Amino acid sequence: MTTTTEQLDVFAAAAAAAAPVWRTAPASDRAAWLRALADALDAASDEVVEIADRETRLGAGRLRGEVARTTGQLRLFAGVVEQGSYLELTVDDADAAATPPRPELRRMLTGVGPVAVFSASNFPFAFSVLGGDTASALAAGNPVIVKAHSGHPELSRRTAEIAAAALEAAGAPAGSLALVEGREAGNALVRHPVIQAAGFTGSLSGGRALFDLAASRPDPIPFYGELGSINPVVITAAAIDARGAQLAEGLAASFTLGVGQFCTKPGVVFVPRGTGFEQAVADAVTGIAGGPLLTDRITEAFPAGVDALTADPSVTVVAHGAETAEGARPVVLATDAAAVADRADTLLEECFGPVTLLIRYDGEEDLHRALRAVQGCLTATLHAEDTDDVSATLALLQDRAGRVLFAGWPTGVAVTWSQHHGGPWPATTSLHTSVGATAIRRFLRPIVFQDAPERLLPPVLRDEALATLPHRRNGVLTLP
Incomplete structure (x- = not known):
């Protein structure tokens, strides 16, 4: 009509x-x-x-x-x-x-x-x-x-x-x-x-x-x-040491919530190299099934979006979720911070559906170079411990998001007087x-x-x- x-x-x-x-x-x-x-x-x-x-x-x-x-x-x-x-x-x-x-x-x-x-x-x-x-x-x-x-x-x-x-x-x-x-x-x-x-x-x-x-x-x-928003997450090595399994389970639940169709889905997650977090996420997502997506257009766009990411030589598939009779199957991908800094147009493209991209970084300089390539987002999340000096990282996240989280995951937006659901362009x-x-x-x-x-x-x-x-x-x- x-x-x-x-x-x-x-x-x-x-x-x-x-x-x-x-x-x-x-x-x-x-x-x-x-x-x-x-x-x-x-x-x-x-x-x-x-x-x-x-x-x-x-x-x-x-x-x-x-x-x-x-x-x-x-x-x-x-x-x-x-x-x-x-x-x-x-x-x-x-x-x-x-x-x-x-x-x-x-x-x-x-x-x-x-x-x-x-x-x-x-x-x-x-x-x-x-x-x-x-x-x-x-x-x-x-x-x-x-x-x-x-x-x-x-x-x-x-x-x-x-x-x-x-x-x-x-x-x-x-x-x-x-x-x-x-x-x-x-x-x-x-x-x-x-x-x-x-x-x-x-x-x-x-x-x-x-x-x-x-x-x-x-x-x-x-x-x-x-x-549009990719909602970056930064996790420090100390946070993974303190609660790595909990963080992996939280990420798996968040990026698959609503079959990955929330505007606040954590689309890219910066993790220190060599901490074992990729395997923890793989373990957490294996039992999570996907499901049908909202429209035919979104259903057709999801595999194309995943293919565009995996076509980059730096990207590997970490894990898939459980098999599903119809719809989208969750997938976890991984790449490196240096590749993101060099090819942000490809690797930081939003993919609507149950996919998240883990970005390995080596030290603060490597992390910050990649973060500077992130455009405006609705949310940014920082998981750190009291012993971490994250002031410079936090400043970069604040410049790129309308809401900064320090615990939990960004999916789920409380409707309150103080809520802000917006961010710099293109969010x-x-x-x-x-x-x-x-x-x-x-x-x-x-x-x-x-x-x-x-x-x-x-x-x-x-x-x-x-x-x-x-x-x-x-x-x-x-x-x-």
């Missing part, structure tokens, strides 16, 4: 009409609309999980957990709206004695207008029709038009139906959320003059094409894309996060009112409201 230009125009006109209602709605209303979406999706969990499992083959257990994460995101943003600090309310009182004389200035963040959201294949709930991009855009006060992912079209349609009915019943305006389908409709959505920002999770090539479309409009718009197209409370920043813009009569100010900038909301006045932070 493909959405026509005429249908898109109808959706866009409805979103444009709904935008002022969302932007000016009281926090209590906007929070209630978000909670209504969460309640409706929870109520339909059995139905939508069955559809999702049929289309994605991710398994009912995984999908039920993802529904809970998705409704949790919606409720988190309802709380963000009610708490109010996201508005960044700021007042400077007039001061005729200042040099130059200062007018009264009242500043806030406000919704940008209708937002386009592109669904991801690997999270059919949490990064789809009612996922984090949609939740944060609605919380910011913007209607949303979602581009459905071709990997789960029936689920997308049903979720959109559930959402539309919940919003209508809760009193939200018509045009609050719509769904379009088809590649051409997605391209047209980004170019549509009503759309004021876009959120995307997907491939580097697809995201870059849409990013360029957004930038080439007569009125360019911000495009917030999460595109994301901006410095903003797509997960957590501050994801709302992507869909807001600042506006200042100078010497405005109180009756013409937005209600949240009036003194009566400021007494109940976090704000800064003449430089002093005030909490209610």
Whole structure:
């Protein structure tokens, strides 16, 4: 099913009409609309999980957990709206004695207008029709038009139906959320003059094409894309001596989680040469089976990606996972840091699926030369002991990732106020996060009112409201 230009125009006109209602709605209303979406999706969990499992083959257990994460995101943003600090309310009182004389200035963040959201294949709930991009855009006060992912079209349609009915019943305006389908409709959505920002999770090539479309409009718009990440891990010799078997088991579980289709999968792991870690990982992965991948395109791309890596003369196959009747079989590869530094374009290419590349290094200089070849990532992980001097290594990892872990593995992203899920290019197209409370920043813009009569100010900038909301006045932070 493909959405026509005429249908898109109808959706866009409805979103444009709904935008002022969302932007000016009281926090209590906007929070209630978000909670209504969460309640409706929870109520339909059995139905939508069955559809999702049929289309994605991710398994009912995984999908039920993802529904809970998705409704949790919606409720988190309802709380963000009610708490109010996201508005960044700021007042400077007039001061005729200042040099130059200062007018009264009242500043806030406000919704940008209708937002386009592109669904991801690997999270059919949490990064789809009612996922984090949609939740944060609605919380910011913007209607949303979602581009459905071709990997789960029936689920997308049903979720959109559930959402539309919940919003209508809760009193939200018509045009609050719509769904379009088809590649051409997605391209047209980004170019549509009503759309004021876009959120995307997907491939580097697809995201870059849409990013360029957004930038080439007569009125360019911000495009917030999460595109690709190899999520480097550095393990020191002391860490392997202290807990090598545990680290090997953790790596095996992490890179095969979800059949290696998490955007935070540890794709490259730097390990000291001669520590025996390769054999420990081989032992840990042998009993782990793979499984079917999400789409035919991903299924076809996985062996090609592995072949491209193994074609390099430095790469060897360390181990395979258990045989599987269908889908992708886990594989562990190994190479050397010197080869990575010389041929980063080949050896540091992301391969979506259950594969990880162990990179042997000889000393800090060898490690750092290879790390400098790593592009921006969502995460970086450092496993070290208190006796290790890792300050220089940590500095390199910080420059290349939006989240640095010191224990555990990067798969699994907590949805919290402090979470950051983004990183330098090509991990994301901006410095903003797509997960957590501050994801709302992507869909807001600042506006200042100078010497405005109180009756013409937005209600949240009036003194009566400021007494109940976090704000800064003449430089002093005030909490209610």
